[in-house]
Amino acid sequence: MRHWHPRHTLYTYRNLKKTGRINLSPPIVLALGFTVLSLVGMGLLLLPFSTHEGISPLAALFSAVSAVTITGLTTVDIGTTYTPIGQAILITLVQIGGLGFITLSV
Template identity: 50%
Template structure:
Protein backbone atom coordinates (compact mmCIF):
# COMPACT_ATOMS: atom_id res chain seq x y z
CA UNK A 1 0.00 0.00 0.00
CA UNK A 2 2.77 2.40 0.94
CA UNK A 3 4.72 1.67 -2.24
CA UNK A 4 1.55 2.08 -4.29
CA UNK A 5 0.89 5.45 -2.68
CA UNK A 6 4.42 6.62 -3.36
CA UNK A 7 4.38 5.50 -6.98
CA UNK A 8 0.72 5.86 -7.79
CA UNK A 9 -0.66 6.65 -11.18
CA UNK A 10 -2.59 9.69 -9.98
CA UNK A 11 -1.94 13.23 -11.20
CA UNK A 12 -0.27 14.18 -7.90
CA UNK A 13 2.08 11.22 -7.67
CA UNK A 14 5.75 11.84 -6.90
CA UNK A 15 8.03 11.77 -9.93
CA UNK A 16 10.80 9.20 -10.16
CA UNK A 17 14.42 10.28 -10.75
CA UNK A 18 14.08 9.11 -14.36
CA UNK A 19 11.08 11.35 -14.90
CA UNK A 20 12.80 14.21 -13.07
CA UNK A 21 15.74 13.88 -15.45
CA UNK A 22 13.56 14.06 -18.56
CA UNK A 23 11.46 16.85 -17.10
CA UNK A 24 14.58 18.78 -16.11
CA UNK A 25 16.00 18.65 -19.62
CA UNK A 26 12.68 19.63 -21.15
CA UNK A 27 12.04 22.52 -18.76
CA UNK A 28 15.58 23.91 -19.15
CA UNK A 29 15.41 23.78 -22.95
CA UNK A 30 11.92 25.28 -23.05
CA UNK A 31 12.87 28.04 -20.62
CA UNK A 32 15.95 28.85 -22.67
CA UNK A 33 13.95 28.93 -25.89
CA UNK A 34 11.38 31.36 -24.49
CA UNK A 35 14.07 33.50 -22.84
CA UNK A 36 16.03 33.81 -26.09
CA UNK A 37 12.89 34.98 -27.90
CA UNK A 38 12.26 37.78 -25.40
CA UNK A 39 12.74 41.37 -26.59
CA UNK A 40 16.27 42.46 -25.86
CA UNK A 41 17.85 39.01 -26.17
CA UNK A 42 18.79 39.44 -29.84
CA UNK A 43 19.71 42.28 -32.14
CA UNK A 44 16.65 41.92 -34.36
CA UNK A 45 14.54 38.97 -33.27
CA UNK A 46 15.00 35.23 -33.70
CA UNK A 47 12.92 32.43 -35.19
CA UNK A 48 11.47 29.81 -32.85
CA UNK A 49 13.43 26.98 -34.46
CA UNK A 50 16.71 28.89 -34.10
CA UNK A 51 15.98 29.72 -30.47
CA UNK A 52 15.06 26.09 -29.78
CA UNK A 53 18.22 24.83 -31.47
CA UNK A 54 20.43 27.29 -29.60
CA UNK A 55 18.83 26.46 -26.25
CA UNK A 56 19.07 22.70 -26.83
CA UNK A 57 22.69 22.96 -27.94
CA UNK A 58 23.59 25.06 -24.89
CA UNK A 59 21.91 22.76 -22.36
CA UNK A 60 23.39 19.65 -24.00
CA UNK A 61 26.78 21.41 -24.44
CA UNK A 62 27.20 20.29 -28.05
CA UNK A 63 28.92 23.50 -29.33
CA UNK A 64 26.60 23.54 -32.37
CA UNK A 65 25.10 26.88 -33.34
CA UNK A 66 23.12 28.41 -36.18
CA UNK A 67 23.97 32.08 -35.50
CA UNK A 68 27.01 34.04 -34.35
CA UNK A 69 26.66 34.09 -30.56
CA UNK A 70 28.70 37.25 -30.08
CA UNK A 71 27.14 39.32 -32.86
CA UNK A 72 23.56 38.02 -33.03
CA UNK A 73 22.71 38.00 -29.32
CA UNK A 74 22.76 40.99 -26.99
CA UNK A 75 24.37 40.85 -23.56
CA UNK A 76 21.03 39.67 -22.18
CA UNK A 77 20.92 36.81 -24.67
CA UNK A 78 24.54 35.91 -24.01
CA UNK A 79 23.85 35.73 -20.26
CA UNK A 80 20.92 33.39 -20.95
CA UNK A 81 23.13 31.13 -23.08
CA UNK A 82 25.81 31.22 -20.38
CA UNK A 83 23.28 30.10 -17.76
CA UNK A 84 22.04 27.29 -20.02
CA UNK A 85 25.61 26.08 -20.55
CA UNK A 86 26.22 26.16 -16.81
CA UNK A 87 23.07 24.15 -16.12
CA UNK A 88 24.06 21.63 -18.76
CA UNK A 89 27.61 21.45 -17.43
CA UNK A 90 26.52 20.81 -13.86
CA UNK A 91 24.17 18.21 -15.20
CA UNK A 92 20.44 17.90 -14.93
CA UNK A 93 21.07 14.52 -13.32
CA UNK A 94 22.87 16.16 -10.42
CA UNK A 95 19.96 18.55 -9.99
CA UNK A 96 17.50 15.66 -10.12
CA UNK A 97 19.41 13.72 -7.49
CA UNK A 98 19.49 16.85 -5.34
CA UNK A 99 15.70 17.09 -5.52
CA UNK A 100 15.36 13.44 -4.57
CA UNK A 101 17.69 13.83 -1.60
CA UNK A 102 16.08 17.03 -0.37
CA UNK A 103 12.60 15.53 -0.65
CA UNK A 104 13.67 12.68 1.61
CA UNK A 105 12.49 10.00 -0.78
CA UNK A 106 13.96 6.55 -0.86
CA UNK A 107 15.61 5.66 -4.13
CA UNK A 108 14.67 2.29 -5.58
CA UNK A 109 17.25 -0.24 -6.74
CA UNK A 110 16.20 0.39 -10.34
CA UNK A 111 16.60 4.15 -10.02
CA UNK A 112 19.87 3.69 -8.12
CA UNK A 113 21.24 1.65 -11.03
CA UNK A 114 20.13 4.34 -13.48
CA UNK A 115 21.89 7.04 -11.49
CA UNK A 116 25.03 4.91 -11.21
CA UNK A 117 25.01 4.44 -14.97
CA UNK A 118 25.15 8.23 -15.21
CA UNK A 119 28.46 8.22 -13.28
CA UNK A 120 27.09 8.93 -9.83
CA UNK A 121 28.83 6.21 -7.80
CA UNK A 122 26.67 6.07 -4.69
CA UNK A 123 23.51 7.46 -3.17
CA UNK A 124 24.04 7.55 0.57
CA UNK A 125 24.13 9.96 3.46
CA UNK A 126 27.15 11.72 2.00
CA UNK A 127 25.48 12.39 -1.35
CA UNK A 128 24.11 15.78 -0.40
CA UNK A 129 27.52 16.88 0.87
CA UNK A 130 29.03 15.51 -2.34
CA UNK A 131 26.65 17.55 -4.46
CA UNK A 132 27.54 20.66 -2.48
CA UNK A 133 31.18 19.88 -3.21
CA UNK A 134 30.35 19.56 -6.91
CA UNK A 135 28.78 23.01 -7.02
CA UNK A 136 31.48 24.62 -4.88
CA UNK A 137 34.28 23.06 -6.94
CA UNK A 138 32.63 24.17 -10.17
CA UNK A 139 32.36 27.80 -9.19
CA UNK A 140 35.84 27.82 -7.64
CA UNK A 141 37.57 26.40 -10.71
CA UNK A 142 35.58 28.59 -13.06
CA UNK A 143 36.33 31.62 -10.89
CA UNK A 144 40.05 30.96 -11.12
CA UNK A 145 39.66 30.54 -14.88
CA UNK A 146 37.86 33.88 -15.16
CA UNK A 147 40.65 35.71 -13.34
CA UNK A 148 43.38 34.06 -15.42
CA UNK A 149 41.63 34.75 -18.72
CA UNK A 150 41.07 38.36 -17.69
CA UNK A 151 44.77 38.68 -16.95
CA UNK A 152 46.00 36.96 -20.11
CA UNK A 153 43.63 38.44 -22.69
CA UNK A 154 44.73 41.86 -23.99
CA UNK A 155 41.16 43.20 -23.86
CA UNK A 156 40.84 42.64 -20.08
CA UNK A 157 37.06 42.32 -20.18
CA UNK A 158 35.26 40.45 -17.41
CA UNK A 159 32.21 39.10 -19.25
CA UNK A 160 34.07 37.49 -22.17
CA UNK A 161 36.47 35.98 -19.62
CA UNK A 162 33.53 34.62 -17.62
CA UNK A 163 31.76 33.28 -20.70
CA UNK A 164 34.81 31.50 -22.08
CA UNK A 165 35.81 30.10 -18.68
CA UNK A 166 32.37 28.54 -18.15
CA UNK A 167 32.21 27.36 -21.76
CA UNK A 168 35.63 25.71 -21.49
CA UNK A 169 34.99 24.04 -18.13
CA UNK A 170 31.61 22.72 -19.30
CA UNK A 171 33.21 21.56 -22.58
CA UNK A 172 30.60 23.57 -24.49
CA UNK A 173 32.95 24.95 -27.14
CA UNK A 174 30.92 28.15 -27.53
CA UNK A 175 32.70 31.47 -28.00
CA UNK A 176 31.65 35.10 -28.29
CA UNK A 177 34.26 35.67 -31.00
CA UNK A 178 33.42 34.98 -34.66
CA UNK A 179 36.79 33.24 -35.03
CA UNK A 180 36.35 31.39 -31.72
CA UNK A 181 39.77 31.52 -29.99
CA UNK A 182 41.90 31.71 -33.15
CA UNK A 183 42.97 35.25 -32.26
CA UNK A 184 44.67 33.86 -29.13
CA UNK A 185 46.57 31.07 -30.87
CA UNK A 186 49.91 32.65 -29.93
CA UNK A 187 48.80 33.55 -26.40
CA UNK A 188 50.22 30.79 -24.21
CA UNK A 189 48.43 32.02 -21.09
CA UNK A 190 44.98 31.84 -22.70
CA UNK A 191 45.69 28.49 -24.34
CA UNK A 192 46.99 26.85 -21.16
CA UNK A 193 44.12 28.23 -19.08
CA UNK A 194 41.48 27.03 -21.53
CA UNK A 195 43.17 23.62 -21.83
CA UNK A 196 43.27 23.25 -18.05
CA UNK A 197 39.59 24.15 -17.75
CA UNK A 198 38.62 21.69 -20.48
CA UNK A 199 40.57 18.85 -18.85
CA UNK A 200 39.28 19.67 -15.35
CA UNK A 201 35.69 19.70 -16.54
CA UNK A 202 36.10 16.70 -18.82
CA UNK A 203 37.51 14.43 -16.12
CA UNK A 204 34.39 14.84 -14.03
CA UNK A 205 33.90 15.39 -10.33
CA UNK A 206 33.87 11.76 -9.35
CA UNK A 207 37.29 11.24 -10.88
CA UNK A 208 38.52 14.11 -8.72
CA UNK A 209 36.74 12.57 -5.74
CA UNK A 210 38.43 9.21 -6.23
CA UNK A 211 41.82 10.89 -6.61
CA UNK A 212 41.13 12.75 -3.38
CA UNK A 213 40.25 9.49 -1.64
CA UNK A 214 43.36 7.77 -2.93
CA UNK A 215 45.58 10.70 -1.99
CA UNK A 216 44.18 10.49 1.54
CA UNK A 217 45.27 6.82 1.67
CA UNK A 218 41.66 5.69 1.58
CA UNK A 219 40.42 2.79 -0.46
CA UNK A 220 38.94 3.86 -3.77
CA UNK A 221 35.73 2.48 -5.18
CA UNK A 222 35.40 0.24 -8.22
CA UNK A 223 34.88 3.45 -10.24
CA UNK A 224 38.51 4.43 -9.67
Protein backbone atom coordinates in the same frame (compact mmCIF):
# COMPACT_ATOMS: atom_id res chain seq x y z
CA MET B 1 14.64 0.61 -11.30
CA ARG B 2 10.96 0.66 -12.18
CA HIS B 3 9.57 -1.31 -15.05
CA TRP B 4 6.67 -0.13 -17.13
CA HIS B 5 3.40 -1.91 -16.72
CA PRO B 6 0.02 -1.18 -18.35
CA ARG B 7 -1.60 0.12 -15.19
CA HIS B 8 1.26 2.47 -14.36
CA THR B 9 -0.73 5.55 -15.39
CA LEU B 10 -3.72 4.49 -13.32
CA TYR B 11 -1.45 3.67 -10.38
CA THR B 12 0.22 7.08 -10.62
CA TYR B 13 -3.16 8.83 -10.69
CA ARG B 14 -4.44 6.88 -7.67
CA ASN B 15 -1.21 7.55 -5.81
CA LEU B 16 -1.53 11.26 -6.60
CA LYS B 17 -5.09 11.35 -5.27
CA LYS B 18 -4.16 9.45 -2.13
CA THR B 19 -0.85 11.06 -1.14
CA GLY B 20 -0.71 14.23 -3.23
CA ARG B 21 2.65 13.17 -4.68
CA ILE B 22 3.82 11.58 -7.91
CA ASN B 23 6.72 9.16 -7.70
CA LEU B 24 8.81 9.49 -10.85
CA SER B 25 12.01 7.66 -11.62
CA PRO B 26 15.24 9.71 -11.73
CA PRO B 27 15.70 9.41 -15.53
CA ILE B 28 12.20 10.79 -16.10
CA VAL B 29 12.84 13.67 -13.70
CA LEU B 30 16.11 14.44 -15.51
CA ALA B 31 14.45 14.35 -18.94
CA LEU B 32 11.59 16.56 -17.76
CA GLY B 33 14.06 18.97 -16.18
CA PHE B 34 16.08 19.31 -19.37
CA THR B 35 12.89 19.75 -21.40
CA VAL B 36 11.51 22.47 -19.14
CA LEU B 37 14.88 24.21 -18.95
CA SER B 38 15.20 24.15 -22.75
CA LEU B 39 11.72 25.61 -23.22
CA VAL B 40 12.34 28.35 -20.64
CA GLY B 41 15.67 29.13 -22.32
CA MET B 42 13.97 29.32 -25.70
CA GLY B 43 11.40 31.73 -24.29
CA LEU B 44 14.12 33.94 -22.83
CA LEU B 45 16.10 33.92 -26.08
CA LEU B 46 13.01 35.02 -28.02
CA LEU B 47 12.55 38.15 -25.90
CA PRO B 48 13.53 41.43 -27.62
CA PHE B 49 16.38 42.24 -25.23
CA SER B 50 18.16 38.94 -26.01
CA THR B 51 18.87 39.52 -29.70
CA HIS B 52 19.83 42.42 -31.92
CA GLU B 53 17.45 41.65 -34.80
CA GLY B 54 15.30 38.78 -33.57
CA ILE B 55 15.55 35.10 -34.47
CA SER B 56 13.12 32.36 -35.40
CA PRO B 57 11.62 30.21 -32.63
CA LEU B 58 13.29 27.13 -34.12
CA ALA B 59 16.73 28.77 -33.97
CA ALA B 60 16.08 29.83 -30.37
CA LEU B 61 14.98 26.31 -29.45
CA PHE B 62 18.02 24.77 -31.14
CA SER B 63 20.37 27.17 -29.33
CA ALA B 64 18.70 26.52 -25.97
CA VAL B 65 18.74 22.73 -26.32
CA SER B 66 22.33 22.85 -27.53
CA ALA B 67 23.31 24.94 -24.52
CA VAL B 68 21.47 22.80 -21.97
CA THR B 69 22.90 19.56 -23.34
CA ILE B 70 26.37 21.11 -23.65
CA THR B 71 26.58 20.27 -27.35
CA GLY B 72 27.86 23.65 -28.51
CA LEU B 73 26.14 23.74 -31.89
CA THR B 74 24.28 26.82 -33.13
CA THR B 75 22.56 27.89 -36.31
CA VAL B 76 23.38 31.57 -35.77
CA ASP B 77 26.53 33.47 -34.89
CA ILE B 78 26.35 33.99 -31.13
CA GLY B 79 28.60 37.04 -31.06
CA THR B 80 26.62 39.07 -33.58
CA THR B 81 23.09 37.74 -33.08
CA TYR B 82 22.74 37.82 -29.30
CA THR B 83 23.13 40.83 -27.03
CA PRO B 84 25.24 40.50 -23.88
CA ILE B 85 22.04 39.57 -22.03
CA GLY B 86 21.31 36.81 -24.57
CA GLN B 87 24.88 35.55 -24.25
CA ALA B 88 24.49 35.52 -20.45
CA ILE B 89 21.30 33.48 -20.84
CA LEU B 90 23.16 30.96 -23.01
CA ILE B 91 26.09 30.62 -20.61
CA THR B 92 23.65 30.18 -17.72
CA LEU B 93 21.94 27.38 -19.63
CA VAL B 94 25.33 25.76 -20.23
CA GLN B 95 26.20 25.98 -16.52
CA ILE B 96 22.87 24.54 -15.37
CA GLY B 97 23.02 21.78 -18.00
CA GLY B 98 26.57 20.89 -16.95
CA LEU B 99 25.45 20.68 -13.35
CA GLY B 100 22.71 18.26 -14.43
CA PHE B 101 25.23 16.03 -16.20
CA ILE B 102 27.54 16.03 -13.18
CA THR B 103 24.62 15.17 -10.92
CA LEU B 104 23.63 12.34 -13.25
CA SER B 105 27.12 10.84 -13.24
CA VAL B 106 27.45 10.86 -9.45
